[in-house]
Amino acid sequence: MPELKDLEHLLGPSPWGSSGRSFGEAEAAWGIQLPPDFKSVGLFYGDALITDFLFICGPEMLTEKGEWMSDYVRRGKSRTIPRPVLPDREGMLLWGHTIEGDRLFLEDMGSGVWTVSAFRRNLGDWYESGLPIIDWLVGVFGDEVAKDWMPEWPDRHWFETD
Structure with missing residues (x-):
């Protein structure tokens, strides 16, 4: 089962370094605990556009975009x-x-398992991967998952954070 370090191997280090970011405000506002694997990805790569294509919500944008x-x-x-x-x-x-x-969504499948689903705009359909977020992202950036609607990735990735 892939881990965050496997994703870091594909994408490179976090654009945020080891800053003290937190999803505490979003969790308090919504009265929930976010999935731990999402929180690790969102704190590491969130609020960044990856390689001019995929944006991951982090503590700055999650509440606004979700609402x-x-x-x-x-x-x-x-x-x-x-x-x-x-x-x-x-x-x-x-x-x-x-x-x-x-x-891109995470659906609660029960027992603490959340899996990636998506509304695919160009295909006009609903996609269900059955994979947790880290597994899905490692598969996407490793060119093994969602190849029919994700781009061909370059050898090196970059981040836009503003």
Whole structure:
């Protein structure tokens, strides 16, 4: 089972170094505990656009993006996103997006397991991977997962944090 160090091997070090970032505000605002594997990824690579394509939410953007998407789904603006989104009760966690408009979610499968699902904008469909976030990201950046809708990655990755 892949770990954060396996993702770091593919992407390189965190653009944030070892700063004291936390998801405490989001967890308090929503009254939940976020999945631990998401928190580790979000603290390490969150609030950054990776290689001009994939954005991962971190402590700065998670609440704003989640509340916007939750409201969007609640108002019936999407027929393709099948379930509520946090902070709505029992909602999925919007954890990122691509520059092409794909929306990336984690769905609670019970027993502490959250798996990656996505609204794929260009394909106009709903995707369920069955994989936890670190497994999915290692597979994506290792060109083994989601090859039909993720780009061909360069040998070296870069981050945009502003």
